[in-house]
Amino acid sequence: MPSAERGAGSALDIDLDPSLIFAKWTGVAGALLAVSGGPDSLALLLMATIWSRESGTRVFAATVDHGLRPEAAEEAAYVGEIGAALGVPHAVLTWRGPHPKTRIQELAREARYRLLSEHARDVGANVLMTAHHADDQAETILFRLLHGSGVAGLAGIREETQAYGLTLARPLLHLRKPELEQVCADNNVPFISDPSNKDSQYARTRMRELTALLEAEGLGPEQWRRFARRMAGADEVLRRAVSDARAHIAKETSTDSVRLDVQRLKRQPVDVIAGVVEAEITSFLASADSIRLDRLERSAQALREALDGGRIWKGTLAGAILNLDRSGSLTIAKEGPRQRGRGPRKGN
Template structure:
């Protein structure tokens, strides 16, 4: 469905959408051959000619479908017609039998980032659009994400050492399809988009029903925007609190006196730093439980020890809290490593899956950006 009151995708609108790419030395446009990325390619090529900007095109051939090679060749032909250099990036080696979309997405971004760096591009543009944003919000809402997760996809982020730009987040998929048809642009549809085995396919059907009750793509995207604003405010509060706590062991009483959402964010940062993990890979449920246990222990003058995210979190009876890397496990006879002793305060916390971790704060839907 076209966004109500949507502006026409004319030259002025296209220039406004592509404006964030102007600060890049060069931009790599990720194009699969679907209507979304085909529209992005044409818009970006026209904008680049008007502005004298440098763009390149890459298609990731996941080799998951027999048609993928032909589709990549079609993108190469369109790129040549537009005068934009194109490269097909192939996912070689054995393919996974589980979590296929998630692993394909990770591989896609890795290959794109590697190619971008090789050609001197410091930005990658994908064709994620309004419908993708809405699906991401609903996907994360159903999985109990926090504010950071409900903020969904940002217009620009950093991934694999390059800027990741999503200039079409405010544009409905129907408008991108209409743009391609009005220009006579050929495009393909990925059959996996209609496969009910994937959660996102089922969500699209659900979104049609929700739209009848008023929860349409625009309202879900509005929720994402408001969640992003709240997330930014919490991030600033957490940064201020962390700066006041200082480096090294910190005063637990001073930490737990802050709002619980701020406590959680400080814990995530300290744990990620000590454990050498990415903040987005530390399960929200674990942090929530740890924050509550820490507050209780600090108020009652009790000690606490917990292994979370590769870090050992230790609270002394005097209220000093520190974070160190989790000790390596000792090897015993037979070459097996004993499991660490369970921490009573965290025994009941379920281990978050990778998908749940992404739902908490991760960036993208599916293989995405069609």
């Protein structure tokens, strides 16, 4: 366990320019930093402290203790010592209650963001900052590529998104992990090494090994960054096409269904049809299940083929029943309990 006795004083040594790194968020009501004690988040804390002093923007720090490792409480206390030395208020947020036996990483992430967002509101911060960096970006895109993500997923980690009623900011996306480790070293701030980062049972570890191999072949962070930028652009084009298509569709809404004149959609690409169907299901059924991309694409393809042939079609998707008649009218209604689990199917 590192000691906070050295470093993290009032005079910080930062070669990078925090005023540029955090410029986009200068003047916000307040920023809560998610700090685990690793090199990435400690570098975020060190650089954000300088930014706060120079800009007057209020910053806070918080560490989430998931209760999954016995040393987690001691690590959180260490981050608190660093925060105290820097003059940054720090809180330890604990994930309480019974923990699940399966999907532990996914559910721990959900709990982490829930706890952080609640604390951000408590301290008056409207921005939550995490220490995702360029190496995380490469690993994320590769993971999503291998698991069949669409263009939205392949855009990778966005610099800024809106969620949990907050702005989620990732100011370090253009920096590499060794640069962040150097920030800690230059300021005599030891960091904590998470042993799970070397455990190959976790997908993130395997992606890290793969990205290292790909970088040796010339596919490094700059190339991944360019790829993410292009995918984000493609996603924006698709979103606008979907929005335009929806704006030209006549719609009738009742308490238990929505009826759409989708005749025009037969001239649209399948991806646009899929986007329209997804948007309508999501807006109609607030509690809709997560829509799997492969099922959505199959439904959109079947819908377009039925429109082209002037045929009826019926399918189920994410808790909704979809009925297309020969006139090109699509009705979306909530699926009944006995029908759940059936996949989309073609009509006669």
